[in-house]
Amino acid sequence: MHEPENASARRAATLLLGLSLVLAMSTWFSASAVVPQLRPLWRLSDAAAAWLTISVQLGFVVGALLSSTFNLADLVSARATMLIGATGAAACNIGLLVAGGSGSAIALRFGTGFFLAAVYPPAFKLMATWTRRARGTALGLLAGGIALGSAVPHLVNALGGLDWRLVVSVTSALTVLGGLVAFGLVREGPFPFPRATFDPRQIGKVFKNRGVRLASLGYFGHMWELFAMWAWFGTFFAARAAADPGLASESAPLATFAVIGIGAAGCWLGGVLGDRWARTLTTASMMAASGLCALVIGLLFEGPLWILLLVALAWGFTVIADSAQFSTLVTELADQAYVGTALTLQLAIGFLLTIITIWLIPELEDAFTWRWAFAFLAPGPAIGLIAMLRLKRLDAAPVH
Numbered sequence: 001m002h003e004p005e006n007a008s009a010r011r012a013a014t015l016l017l018g019l020s021l022v023l024a025m026s027t028w029f030s031a032s033a034v035v036p037q038l039r040p041l042w043r044l045s046d047a048a049a050a051w052l053t054i055s056v057q058l059g060f061v062v063g064a065l066l067s068s069t070f071n072l073a074d075l076v077s078a079r080a081t082m083l084i085g086a087t088g089a090a091a092c093n094i095g096l097l098v099a100g101g102s103g104s105a106i107a108l109r110f111g112t113g114f115f116l117a118a119v120y121p122p123a124f125k126l127m128a129t130w131t132r133r134a135r136g137t138a139l140g141l142l143a144g145g146i147a148l149g150s151a152v153p154h155l156v157n158a159l160g161g162l163d164w165r166l167v168v169s170v171t172s173a174l175t176v177l178g179g180l181v182a183f184g185l186v187r188e189g190p191f192p193f194p195r196a197t198f199d200p201r202q203i204g205k206v207f208k209n210r211g212v213r214l215a216s217l218g219y220f221g222h223m224w225e226l227f228a229m230w231a232w233f234g235t236f237f238a239a240r241a242a243a244d245p246g247l248a249s250e251s252a253p254l255a256t257f258a259v260i261g262i263g264a265a266g267c268w269l270g271g272v273l274g275d276r277w278a279r280t281l282t283t284a285s286m287m288a289a290s291g292l293c294a295l296v297i298g299l300l301f302e303g304p305l306w307i308l309l310l311v312a313l314a315w316g317f318t319v320i321a322d323s324a325q326f327s328t329l330v331t332e333l334a335d336q337a338y339v340g341t342a343l344t345l346q347l348a349i350g351f352l353l354t355i356i357t358i359w360l361i362p363e364l365e366d367a368f369t370w371r372w373a374f375a376f377l378a379p380g381p382a383i384g385l386i387a388m389l390r391l392k393r394l395d396a397a398p399v400h
Contacts, residue, residue: 006190013130014138016186021123022145023178024086027093027112028056030171033153034164038105041164048102050358053231055106057355059113060120064348067117068203073340074196078122079183085118086179090172097168121344123182124324128331128339130189135331136279139324140271144264147320150230151261158253194337202335206342211333214391216346218283219326221384223350225294225377226319228357230260233312235362236370240301240308247305255309259316266321274325280392283322287381287388290318294378298371322384329391353380 031052038044038052067073072081092111099105124139131138156162207213238252266286273282293315300308327343334342357377365373 010130010134010138010189013186013189014127014141016181017123017127018142018145020082020178020182020186021119021142022149023174023181024082024089024119024123025116025146025149026171026174026178027089028116029149029153030093030167031056031109032150033156033161034167036157036161037164042101042105044102046362048106050362051102051106052109054355054358055109056113056116057227057351057358059110059115060117061113061348061352061355062110063114063117064121064344064351067121068206068341068344068348069200071196071198071200071202071338071341072118073122073125073344074193074338075198078126078188078340079186081118081122082126083179083183085115085122086175086182088115089119090175090179093168093175094172097165117344117348119179121340121347124327124343125193125331125340126182126186126188128189128328129191129193132191134271134275136274136325136328137268137271139328139331140267140269140274143320143324143327144267147263147267148261151257151263154234154253154257154260158250158257193339196337196340199338202338202341203345206334206338206345209334209342211391211394212330212342212346214387214394215326215329215333216349217387218287218322218329218384218391219346219350220353221380221382221387222283222287222319222322222326223353224357224380224383225290226323227351227354228361228377229294229315229319229374231358232361232365232373233259233316236301236374237312239370240305243302244305255312259312262313262316263320266317266319267324270321270323270325271328274328278392279325279329280388283325284385284388284392286318286322287385290315290321291378291381291385293318294374294381298369298374301370 035049035052039049089112092108092115095108096105099108123142127138127142128135207216234252234256237255241247241251270282270286293311297308297311297315300311330342330346331339360376361373364376
């Protein structure tokens with residue numbers, strides 16, 4: 001007999017784990033806040049500035065692939081893994097204070113992403129042990145915290161920015177604090193996953209499960225769109241704002257903060273709908289909406305700014321609203337002893353795709369202008385939508 005869900009204990013765990021994850025992931029977000037100051041200091045080219053972001057994604061992919069190969073998320077306590085990962089990420093981040101230029105900084109950002117792979121997936125697995133009935137909402141709240149954390153650096157820039165050394169120092173300390181919160185204050189919930197034994201073959205078995213394969217395909221389509229939109233919307237809006245001399249210089253970072261930050265509400269609603277309606281239909285609906293926004297937003301580039309901003313807010317809301325539901329599906333469909341391995345592998349491949357599209361968007365803008373650049377993201381959610389509708393037809397899907 002399983003222990004019934006305790007709502008108050010679950011809420012406390014969600015709050016603490018959400019706080020831990022946002023604090024620990026702050027080193028990921030920090031680069032966005034300090035790049036404008038580092039450009040003249042280190043004489044960063046556009047390519048080097050882009051690699052400060054891409055290297056974190058690449059480090060995360062490598063760390064996640066190693067973790068899934070050795071089943072670390074299933075063999076080692078999630079709380080201990082998060083503390084180790086947070087400490088390592090903080091150490092790499094603080095190293096930026098003595099980095100002499102872009103070369104060493106890119107290597108350190110790679111290390112930051114590598115260690116954060118030991119924070120993100122275990123946090124989702126740990127949260128999943130606290131609930132079954134409302135698992136999508138709980139994981140959605142974690143994803144919402146990450147969306148809000150990703151938006152904050154743009155608000156900082158809009159308000160004039162902070163000294164980059166202060167940002168690096170504070171985010172490093174916050175990351176360690178996040179690991180300590182997880183390790184010291186969050187315990188495993190009443191629905192633990194079965195114990196696993198070391199089996200490197202599991203990484204090859206994950207996608208043999210058709211339900212996990214389709215859920216992951218949906219996630220890959222989602223990730224094809226998400227981070228490229230987050231990375232380049234500010235540049236897109238700044239280019240549009242430049243045509244209107246009446247706009248203040250901080251309008252682009254403020255708009256970017258709003259467009260990314262509204263995703264936190266989207267994650268919450270996506271979780272609620274996933275739990276109460278259907279995860280497959282929720283994710284399919286959100287991808288249909290976000291894909292449509294990707295197709296049309298460039299066509300509005302020369303139109304009224306308020307219409308463009310409304311569509312952008314709708315895009316920011318829907319582009320991440322489905323994110324946590326793909327992870328929730330994996331916790332429900334995967335081999336229960338190796339949920340951590342499946343989650344980590346799903347995240348690794350998803351983040352690998354983000355490297356491609358983050359690099360691709362400025363190339364497309366150069367070739368086709370902003371009118372069409374974002375439209376090339378739309379095939380991702382289209383493929384994901386098809387995968388979710390196919391998953392809905394499977395008997396294995398927990399919600400039909």
